[in-house]
Amino acid sequence: MGGIAIDTTGVPLPQETVDGVLNSDACLFGAIGGEKWDTLPRELRPETGLLKFREEMGVYANLRPAIIYDELVNASTLKPEVITGVDIMIVRELIGGIYFGKPRENDGFKAFNTMVYTKPEIVRIGKTAFELAMKRDKRVCSVDKANVLEVSQLWRDTMNELSKDYPEVTLSHMYVDNAAMQLVRNPKQFDVIVTGNIFGDILSDTASMVVGSIGLLPSASTGDKTAIYEPIHGSAPDIAGMGIANPLATIVSAAMMLRYSLNEEKAADLIEESIKSVLKDGYRTKDLAAYDAKEVLNTSAMGDVIVKYINK
Ligand SMILES: NC(=O)c1ccc[n+]([C@@H]2O[C@H](COP(=O)([O-])OP(=O)(O)OC[C@H]3O[C@@H](n4cnc5c(N)ncnc54)[C@H](O)[C@@H]3O)[C@@H](O)[C@H]2O)c1
Ligand SMILES: CC(C)[C@H](C(=O)O)[C@@H](O)C(=O)O
Ligand SMILES: [Mg+2]
Secondary structure, three states: OOHHHHHHHOOOOOHHHHHHHHOOOOEEOOOOOOHHHOOOOHHHOHHHHHHHHHHHHOOOEEEEEEEOOHHHOOOOOOOHHHHOOOEEEEEEEOOOHHHOOOOOEEOOOOEEOOOOOOHHHHHHHHHHHHHHHHOOOOEEEEEEOOOOOHHHHHHHHHHHHHHOOOOOOEEEEEEHHHHHHHHHHOHHHOOEEEEOHHHHHHHHHHHHHHOOOHHHOOOEEEOOOOEEEOOOOOOOHHHOOOOOOOOHHHHHHHHHHHHHOOOOHHHHHHHHHHHHHHHHOOEEOHHHOOOOOOEEOOHHHHHHHHHHHHHO
């Protein structure tokens, strides 16, 4: 799917791809997008294919963990004391909100999108967040813009109602502008963040830089049918072909896939432990190279060294 599908079949999401993934336990997704396809009509763009893909797979809960590796505390642009120990789980609603709301239009003079959530959609993602919090530090921060938006008021009221089913979990609320600021001011205050589609998109890119690089953040998109595992970053066109992209976000996504969809806990542990050892031994890709690097590797060499450590 994406650009390659457009070039070979004329559409960004061929039915064959949808059927293939629906018949699978899980999907490991790379990244889509690029200037070449940016001027196509919206319905033919890679991004539209990705959204349709997520919708067809029913993956409403996008889990984006931002955890700092001890070895990389110096890689963040933030001070070590601010970020040491950061362990945030962003729970982003993925198949609703302004990305999918109707009506939507651009007639060349006026353009609009609609941010819409129904109560069942909010309950569904809220449950995911509360259940996850029960296995973590039992704190959920719900991020919205209830001071301005009706849709956020319903979001907040619903989260408050739902929290009664989870008396052990502490629920707090934050406006999205403040949340963006708090993420860089004091990221350790967060355990689970639950939020809508567009706010989660923005806050997860911010969180990635808190822990060092956007090339580090994996994600799991789960729902009722199957699951998609993908790095949070895009196709990084500005560095395409240079061999300097960090492959860790994708590799960690694969580890998440092994753990959560394929029941291969040991294999997942092995990958994650190898990554930690590789970082500890000072191997870095360029995005992390300025900090404590003993050896700077290109994309495929980083993959190779992780494989070597796994085999060890
Ligand atoms: N899930 C996806 O497939 C996805 C996600 C985001 C953006 N996109 C698409 O990707 C294209 C580029 O978008 P963008 O530039 O805003 O976002 P991007 O995430 O591709 O890149 C943002 C910045 O981060 C850097 N970066 C990204 N991944 C990296 C990695 N693994 N290692 C090192 N540096 C990395 C890039 O070089 C760039 O400077 C667009 O077409 C966009 O629609 C796709
Ligand atoms: C490419 C784009 C449609 C996508 C999104 O906004 O969901 C991306 O930014 C992401 O974070 O996965
Ligand atoms: Mg994004």
